[in-house]
Amino acid sequence: MNSDKYYKLSNQPLIFVLAEFRFTEIMSMANYVSKIQETLRHSYPFLEEQHTQEVNITNEGLEINQSPQWALIGKNKLDAIVLDSKRLVFVTSDYQRFEDFQAKCEEVLKVLIEFAKPTLLTRVGLRYADLIISKSDNMDVCEYVQSSIFGNSFLNEIGNVAIQTNETTVETNEGVMTARSMHGKSNLSTWPDIVNLPIKLASQNEVSERIILDFDHVWQSNTENPISKTIEEALDFDINLVLEKLAKMHKLNRQAFWDSTTKQAKEIWK
Incomplete structure (x- = not known):
């Protein structure tokens, strides 16, 4: 598909973009955090140590384990890195191209790679989140997206639909993409599973009619490839391979957003 089709949207509705890179566990990650932070501190001067909870089911019942993670946050608090023993996440609300x-x-x-030397790549994720609120008194927010996203509800005869959500999972050449949408009056700016991102978001907290779009694309080892039907093996953590996967996933994420929004909307965002 011709990339010229995808022109820059100066007023895009994007809230954040997140890339996740998982690798086989590095138990000594805490030993490398100071070196990683020292190297990156001019771009990411703020360091926060956090703890995450992991729930495991054992023969004795539920087992809750806490593990440390570190957030390195940019000076404008629009970019951040989240790191733990199994993954690195980069997230931004200042996405241009x-x-x-x-x-x-x-x-x-x-x-x-320089300090922690991860061995195997087990997952790559790329997620785009958009918040659509009408910018024109003459254009309903539903006119910003294709009508196929929200079908007519059979509950309309009972009452007015307050919130309508839709979730579709598709197999792609690069893995699995889950496309989610939410329409209705609310004060949500992102899909409800997004909590405590360490960056500033251009949230709209007053209740209004809005549409949330969320495209979450994942490649993961130990899953079946949707095309070849073979099991995906963990790969060597090679920087070129990782970036190539990210670029291929981006092309499909971009197409999903472009095809789900209308020409009129893109003219307003242009």
């Missing part, structure tokens, strides 16, 4: 985003991912991944 994919090439810039990919370059930032490359920078932090090179530092991770």
Whole structure:
């Protein structure tokens, strides 16, 4: 598909973009955090140590384990890196073009490789989240997206639909993409599972009619490839391979957003 079709949207409805890179566990990750932070501190001067909870089911019942993670946050608090023993996440609310985003991912991944030396790549995820609120008194928010996203509800005869959600999972050449949408009056700016991101978001907290779009694309080892029907093996944690996967996933995420929104909307966002 011709990339010229995808022109820059200066007023895009994007809330954040997140890339996740998982690897086989590095139990000594805490030993490398200071070196990673020292190398990146001019771009990411704020360091927060956090703890996550992991729930495991054992023969004795539920087992809850806490593990440390570290957030390295940019000076404008629009970019951040989240790191733990099994993954690195880069998230931004200051997304301009994919090439810039990919370059930032490359920078932090090179530092991770230099000090922690992850062995195998087990997962790559790329997620785009959009908040659509009408910018024109003459255009309903539903006119910003294709009508196929929200079908007529059979409950309309009972009452007015307050919130309508839709979730579709598709197999792609690069893995699995889950496309989610939510329409209605609310004060939500992102899909409800997003909590405590360490960056500033351009949230709209007053209740209004809005549409949330969320495209979450994942490649993961130990799953069946949707095309070849073979089991995906964990791969060597090679920077070029990782960035190539990210770029291929981005093309499909971009197409999903472009095809789900209308020409009129893109003219307003242009």
